[in-house]
Every structure is written in C-alpha cells, then in structure tokens.
Amino acid sequence: MRAVVLALLLVPGAAQADALQDRVLAVARATSPDRYAFRRTTAIERSGAARKVVVESFDPRLASDARWTLVSVDGRAPTSKEVAEARKMKRGPTPSYHEIAKWFGGPASVTPAGPGRFLYRFARLPAGAIKIGSHDASPDTMAEALVNATAAIPFVERVRLRSTKGFRVMLVAKVDAITATGRYRQLADGSVVPDGGTSDTTGSLMGKSGALKVAIGYSDVRAVR
Numbered sequence: 001m002r003a004v005v006l007a008l009l010l011v012p013g014a015a016q017a018d019a020l021q022d023r024v025l026a027v028a029r030a031t032s033p034d035r036y037a038f039r040r041t042t043a044i045e046r047s048g049a050a051r052k053v054v055v056e057s058f059d060p061r062l063a064s065d066a067r068w069t070l071v072s073v074d075g076r077a078p079t080s081k082e083v084a085e086a087r088k089m090k091r092g093p094t095p096s097y098h099e100i101a102k103w104f105g106g107p108a109s110v111t112p113a114g115p116g117r118f119l120y121r122f123a124r125l126p127a128g129a130i131k132i133g134s135h136d137a138s139p140d141t142m143a144e145a146l147v148n149a150t151a152a153i154p155f156v157e158r159v160r161l162r163s164t165k166g167f168r169v170m171l172v173a174k175v176d177a178i179t180a181t182g183r184y185r186q187l188a189d190g191s192v193v194p195d196g197g198t199s200d201t202t203g204s205l206m207g208k209s210g211a212l213k214v215a216i217g218y219s220d221v222r223a224v225r
Helices: 002-010 019-030 080-088 097-102
Strands: 036-046 052-058 068-073 109-112 117-122 141-148 155-163 167-169 173-186 192-205 208-223
Touching: 019 097, 019 141, 019 155, 036 192, 068 080, 097 155, 097 192, 155 192
Parallel strands: none
Antiparallel strands: 036 052, 036 208, 052 068, 109 117, 117 141, 141 155, 155 173, 167 173, 173 192, 192 208
C-alpha cells in the first residue's frame, strides 16, 4: 500500500489506471448486485407538488417481479392502487457497488484528498454507464470518486456526477442539468454497499420549467446469498 501511495503522490494527475484504481475496480466487479436485501427510503421534492416519501424493500431471493415491495408512502400504508402501480414500475439496475465498475476503470486524473484518501476525476464516462430513460448521458457526464485507502480493502466512499450538456427525453421533456452524489459504506467483512445519495435536476416539461430533488437512504442491508 505504501508503494501505491508514493506513486500517487509522485504522479498527481496521471491520466491512466494505477494499482489502487485497479484494486478498487476488481472489488466492484466482483460485487454481486443480487447478494443483499435492503430497505430504501426515497424523499422526492418536485416543483408544484408536495414532498413525497416512499419506503421500499428489496429481496433478491424472491421472483424477479416480486423483489421490490412498497412498504409505505408518506408514513402510511400504501393503497392497493399504489401497490399495483409500484409493481408495474420500470426500474433500472439494482442499487449496488457493482455499478461503479461500469466506469471507474476509465482514464482519470488523481490527486491526494486528505490522509489516506484520493480523488479520481473522470472527464467523461463510457457509453452505457449512465442512462436516463432511452438517453445515454454517459459521454456528457463528469465524475469524481473519493477512494478511502485507509481500509484493509480500499473502496470508493463517495461519488459525484455532473452533467455537462442538456438533452431531451421523449420530445416533451428537456433536462438542463443534473448533479448527483452517492455514498457507500464498508461492512465488517470488507464488502461495500450503498449508503445513500442525492440528485438535483433542472429542466422543463411541456415548456414549463421546474426542478426535481431526490434524497435516498439505505437501511437494513444484509447479505442473503
């Protein structure tokens, strides 16, 4: 580890993979998205609408169409209609540390960011890393990943993403800018799981400007496979 740290200090801003980056990437690639059950709390603030808090649970041992369960909406039991709508909802990849493997191995600059921590900066992400609906926002997204190298198994403890270009979604919506953060924590066995995150989106729908803020937290994370 000392050799890795020394190399990073001597070559700040190196735009190629280094030993620490390779080590972090290997762990992310080996992380199974379907190993953990968890509870996710999502707080949504949208222009012109009341704040909404949704709690869901995820269990990878269940059938693919039953893994997500709507637990509550704004602190109350969900209605039958809300449960039905949640079951039909199209979801993206399972929240997992595995997701950073899609882009963390790319060209990056790296600088020390405090004792035992290093900040990797990616000017753009590889195709397919960040998709919003049918739009691939990867080439127009910058990323920063803060690596904690003090742990026995180094890991990314924080990710920041920022769009560099606006885009349209299904012709009726326009996204002007997106910023997002993601936090990860390391369990006692060295595995890494999502801890929470936020996103801020500005744009317009049918010509009307607005903003969307989302805050996510994870709890009751446990290995079930």
